[in-house]
Amino acid sequence: MKISYRRRILIFLLSVFCLSVLVFAMSRLAPGDPLVSYYGDRAERMSPEEKDRAMERLGLNESMVVQYVKWVKNAVSGDFGMSFKYKQDVMKVIEGRLVNTLILGGVGFILTFLLALLLGILCAFHENSWLDRIICKVGTITSCIPEFWLSLVLILIFSVNLRLLPGSGAYALGQSSSISSRLTHLILPMVVVVMSHLWYYAYMIRNKLLEEIRQDYVLLAKAKGMSRRRIMYQHCVRNIMPAFISIMAISLPHIVEGTYIVEMVFSYPGIGTLSFESAKYHDYNMLMVLCLITGIVVIFGNITGQAISEAIDPRMKEPEIMEVAADGSR
Amino acid sequence: MEADKTFQLVGAGYKDTVVPVERKQHWWTGRPICSMVILGIIILACVGCRFFMTHDPTYMDLASYNLAPNGEFWFGTDTMGRDIFSMILYGGRISLFIGILATVLSTFIAVVYGSISGIAPGWLDEGMMRFTEILLSIPSILIIIFVQALIGKDNILVIAFVIGITSWMSISKIVRTEVRQIRESEYVIASRCMGGGFWHILRVHLLPNFVSSIMFMVVMNVRGAIVAESTLSFLGIGLPIEVISWGSMLSLAEKALMTNSWWMILIPGLFLVITLMCITNIGNYIRKNVNQRQSNM
Amino acid sequence: MMENKDILVDVQGLTHQFPMGKKKSIKAVHHVSFQIRRDEIFSLVGESGSGKSTVARCLMNIYEPTEGTIRYDGINLCDKKEREQHKTRLQRERQIIFQDSASALNQRMKTKDIVAEPLRIQHIFSEKEELDQYVRQQLEMVGLEENYLNRRPSELSGGQRQRIAIARAFGMKPRLLVADEPIASLDVSIQAQVIKLFQHLQEEHDCAILFIAHDLSMVRYLSDRVGVMCKGHLVEMGETEKIFQNPLHSYTKSLLSAIPVPDPALEKKRSSVTYDAASIWNTGIMVEAEEGHWVMQEEADHENLI
Numbered sequence: 045m046k047i048s049y050r051r052r053i054l055i056f057l058l059s060v061f062c063l064s065v066l067v068f069a070m071s072r073l074a075p076g077d078p079l080v081s082y083y084g085d086r087a088e089r090m091s092p093e094e095k096d097r098a099m100e101r102l103g104l105n106e107s108m109v110v111q112y113v114k115w116v117k118n119a120v121s122g123d124f125g126m127s128f129k130y131k132q133d134v135m136k137v138i139e140g141r142l143v144n145t146l147i148l149g150g151v152g153f154i155l156t157f158l159l160a161l162l163l164g165i166l167c168a169f170h171e172n173s174w175l176d177r178i179i180c181k182v183g184t185i186t187s188c189i190p191e192f193w194l195s196l197v198l199i200l201i202f203s204v205n206l207r208l209l210p211g212s213g214a215y216a217l218g219q220s221s222s223i224s225s226r227l228t229h230l231i232l233p234m235v236v237v238v239m240s241h242l243w244y245y246a247y248m249i250r251n252k253l254l255e256e257i258r259q260d261y262v263l264l265a266k267a268k269g270m271s272r273r274r275i276m277y278q279h280c281v282r283n284i285m286p287a288f289i290s291i292m293a294i295s296l297p298h299i300v301e302g303t304y305i306v307e308m309v310f311s312y313p314g315i316g317t318l319s320f321e322s323a324k325y326h327d328y329n330m331l332m333v334l335c336l337i338t339g340i341v342v343i344f345g346n347i348t349g350q351a352i353s354e355a356i357d358p359r360m361k362e363p364e365i366m367e368v369a370a371d372g373s374r
Numbered sequence: 375m376e377a378d379k380t381f382q383l384v385g386a387g388y389k390d391t392v393v394p395v396e397r398k399q400h401w402w403t404g405r406p407i408c409s410m411v412i413l414g415i416i417i418l419a420c421v422g423c424r425f426f427m428t429h430d431p432t433y434m435d436l437a438s439y440n441l442a443p444n445g446e447f448w449f450g451t452d453t454m455g456r457d458i459f460s461m462i463l464y465g466g467r468i469s470l471f472i473g474i475l476a477t478v479l480s481t482f483i484a485v486v487y488g489s490i491s492g493i494a495p496g497w498l499d500e501g502m503m504r505f506t507e508i509l510l511s512i513p514s515i516l517i518i519i520f521v522q523a524l525i526g527k528d529n530i531l532v533i534a535f536v537i538g539i540t541s542w543m544s545i546s547k548i549v550r551t552e553v554r555q556i557r558e559s560e561y562v563i564a565s566r567c568m569g570g571g572f573w574h575i576l577r578v579h580l581l582p583n584f585v586s587s588i589m590f591m592v593v594m595n596v597r598g599a600i601v602a603e604s605t606l607s608f609l610g611i612g613l614p615i616e617v618i619s620w621g622s623m624l625s626l627a628e629k630a631l632m633t634n635s636w637w638m639i640l641i642p643g644l645f646l647v648i649t650l651m652c653i654t655n656i657g658n659y660i661r662k663n664v665n666q667r668q669s670n671m
Numbered sequence: 672m673m674e675n676k677d678i679l680v681d682v683q684g685l686t687h688q689f690p691m692g693k694k695k696s697i698k699a700v701h702h703v704s705f706q707i708r709r710d711e712i713f714s715l716v717g718e719s720g721s722g723k724s725t726v727a728r729c730l731m732n733i734y735e736p737t738e739g740t741i742r743y744d745g746i747n748l749c750d751k752k753e754r755e756q757h758k759t760r761l762q763r764e765r766q767i768i769f770q771d772s773a774s775a776l777n778q779r780m781k782t783k784d785i786v787a788e789p790l791r792i793q794h795i796f797s798e799k800e801e802l803d804q805y806v807r808q809q810l811e812m813v814g815l816e817e818n819y820l821n822r823r824p825s826e827l828s829g830g831q832r833q834r835i836a837i838a839r840a841f842g843m844k845p846r847l848l849v850a851d852e853p854i855a856s857l858d859v860s861i862q863a864q865v866i867k868l869f870q871h872l873q874e875e876h877d878c879a880i881l882f883i884a885h886d887l888s889m890v891r892y893l894s895d896r897v898g899v900m901c902k903g904h905l906v907e908m909g910e911t912e913k914i915f916q917n918p919l920h921s922y923t924k925s926l927l928s929a930i931p932v933p934d935p936a937l938e939k940k941r942s943s944v945t946y947d948a949a950s951i952w953n954t955g956i957m958v959e960a961e962e963g964h965w966v967m968q969e970e971a972d973h974e975n976l977i
Contacts, residue, residue: 058504059504059507059508059511062504062508063508063511063512064506066509068442070520070524071524071577147659149440184651184654184655184658185647185651187649187654188597188650188651188654189648189650190601190605190647190650191605191610192604192605192608193604193608193624193639193643193646193647196624196627196639197639197640197643199549199631200631200639201635202639203631204631205492205566205634211466211631213527221557264649280481296617297510297512297513297514298513299515300513301513301515301516304513304515304516305515310608319516319519320519320609320611322610322613323519323520323523323524324523324610326526328523331519331520331523334516335512335516335517335520338512338513338516339508339512342511342512342513343507343508343511345488346507346511373485376687427763499818508861557775560769560771560774560775561774561775561776561777563733563767563769564726564767564769564775564839567731567732567733567760567762567767568762568788568789568792568793568843569759569763569765569768569792569793570788571791576779578788579777580778582779583777583779603801623717671946
């Protein structure tokens with residue numbers, strides 16, 4: 045079934061709407077007085093009249109639906125409310141950190157899949173050779189290592205013992221504009237992001253390719269005298285491209301998750317660290333916006349990914365995508 | 375070969391023909407025996423930790439804190455003076471317990487939700503699946519943090535509950551696909567005509583049919599739950615330090631990094647990784663082998 | 672038409688549409704009316720796709736009819752409330768047998784569990800031994816020995832599987848059995864056995880059977896009355912012999928002319944009668960040609976045919 049672009053946009057908007065309702069409802073389920081999350085300790089010292097006035101001003105005495113509509117109205121104009129912890133506009137706090145996360149996550153994402161594709165092709169080429177076996181073995185082992193522990197071990201080795209690379213933050217103190225400082229701080233987190241996902245996806249791509257080279261057309265191409273290399277690159281790799289892009293789209297949440305955890309361990313100032321801090325300090329307003337932004341990015345990625353893979357190969361049907369999804373979400 | 379000249383191989387490259395060496399098939403061939411044995415030992419040691427512990431894992435020996443592995447403290451002590459060896463056994467019990475409890479919960483939700491979605495009419499099914507997709511689109515760690523922040527308590531059951539209710543989506547998608555396939559089959563229709571209710575059909579007809587296809591995911595879910603617990607506890611928003619688990623042991627890592635006490639990071643982590651690897655191996659064994667055909671290349 | 676006491680199932684103006692996409696729909700069954708008496712075997716014949724199975728499934732409430740009423744022993748099956756009221760009774764008294772025995776039996780269950788399933792759902796036996804005994808008895812009735820009790824459907828032949836389905840259905844002592852092409856997937860020698868079995872069980876249990884088939888000779892042998900369906904319409908209905916000897920509707924004539932004759936000399940001469948397919952698309956009304964023999968006629972040529 046080919047889905048039109050209009051329908052895709054509709055699905056996207058609907059998903060975002062549901063997501064926002066979900067997140068909003070969840071944040072309102074939060075225990076304790078919502079006033080506390082706006083005014084902090086000050087709320088406890090307020091008199092009942094003051095409380096009433098504050099409630100009214102924040103619109104908390106109205107029904108959930110009205111509150112939600114108001115919140116959406118403000119959100120559309122870019123006003124997501126105040127962060128309790130930072131006493132600042134939520135968007136202002138996020139803005140600065142979003143870039144950091146995008147650098148780490150985005151570059152990590154692309155790097156992971158480029159390397160995974162290369163490794164996958166390499167393995168498929170030399171199926172059952174020692175190289176293939178080692179990569180598969182290493183792959184299963186690394187996919188079992190939790191990201192936070194891998195980060196810890198790398199910090200222990202490279203930062204504490206060898207003193208080669210910095211183990212936390214995004215830049216050295218007072219050097220926020222120095223590119224070399226930023227780059228050295230980026231190396232370890234990036235290695236973790238890439239390492240912890242690379243093998244698994246390489247393994248998946250290898251399996252897809254192995255399936256592909258068992259197709260009859262490969263035999264035909266070989267009989268015609270095509271070289272192995274050309275068969276692989278011109279036919280097999282090209283044929284798994286839609287599946288590859290689907291895998292990329294569907295694994296987006298996993299990579300984002302990995303990035304967030306890595307950020308938390310390295311106290312890299314990004315969205316992940318921020319969400320962790322706001323959870324710790326019960327900054328629901330912030331947490332809500334973070335969930336929303338992440339969700340929107342991922343949903344957008346998913347839908348675009350599916351659109352691209354369908355545009356490349358119209359045969360790519362829903363069930364196939366499902367299968368990849370089942371595979372991808374381990 | 376020699377006996378029958380009629381079918382002798384001729385032509386270019388006939389010498390390349392490989393006579394397959396028949397390998398003796400043992401009952402353990404292809405089975406993850408090693409993983410099962412190691413996992414069994416770890417589970418046994420954790421369950422019966424009382425008989426193996428050399429020290430009281432909760433006792434803080436202020437005289438001997440932050441010691442490297444030695445004769446008395448086999449794996450060293452942590453910054454609070456607790457014996458790491460005893461803590462690993464004692465804490466492993468909690469980590470494994472959370473892993474299993476969370477998986478039971480999430481599998482239950484997944485099976486019920488997926489079956490309902492599979493049986494439901496088109497529009498409801500569409501809506502329910504969109505809902506899971508939305509939940510899947512938020513990284514699970516973020517949902518866990520969110521829910522955990524909302525509940526605000528941190529004991530073993532709450533953590534298992536939070537992990538459980540945030541990790542059922544992928545399984546339920548598979549369940550739903552399987553149910554869609556089975557639900558039109560006549561034995562389900564017949565059963566409905568006989569008066570079999572939802573639970574009856576689920577238990578008698580659906581569950582046995584998709585149990586094999588979700589088994590792999592269920593096993594992987596145990597792994598995911600253990601990772602999630604340790605990550606949460608490590609970050610300090612899961613179990614508190616007093617409740618010993620592999621994750622909360624690692625939450626002392628920051629202090630360990632400062633004093634360069636490698637044993638506090640490496641040893642509990644190794645146990646964690648080995649357990650996860652054994653679970654993965656068993657899970658992979660459950661999953662069917664795909665590529666059995668001869669390559670065309 | 673018939674005396675009310677005798678009628679178990681009364682179908683009036685049954686219409687069922689399958690929605691195809693948002694706007695289109697396919698009418699699988701078109702204003703079909705018939706009755707089934709308490710102890711008769713009523714057969715529906717017709718080519719595949721003529722809506723026989725849809726009628727059967729409507730009778731079992733697997734499909735909700737778009738229009739029309741179905742009364743089972745006075746209970747309106749199209750009314751959800753009424754159905755809910757008599758739920759247990761309906762579930763016990765109506766049983767169905769499907770065409771494909773392989774998909775009608777769960778491959779993962781043992782024979783004894785398959786036969787026991789409806790009995791368990793309806794809590795008919797409280798003692799486990801009693802249930803076992805009864806299941807064994809039922810299997811014996813359909814000619815399966817005790818060593819089949821612990822086998823799974825995949826280990827059995829098609830005929831044996833269909834026997835299990837029959838045992839499952841008759842085990843509930845039904846008053847109405849819907850047999851949806853139960854012999855179509857079996858080979859000929861087994862068909863005869865299964866038909867015999869049906870006959871035997873029907874006499875023993877004294878129930879009504881709605882029998883759906885496209886094998887006309889089997890239908891003639893087995894059933895008391897026959898309804899002929901074509902493209903969703905019931906075009907002719909009456910006692911078996913009357914229809915087979917004196918078919919009135921052109922479609923029935925054509926259908927009957929297709930029966931092979933077990934005599935090579937006659938078989939050579941046999942020619943198939945064609946019919947005008949277009950005429951059947953139009954709606955007609957059922958007219959009683961002779962007593963108990965109804966035929967559908969176009970309203971226009973009301974007088975011509977008789």
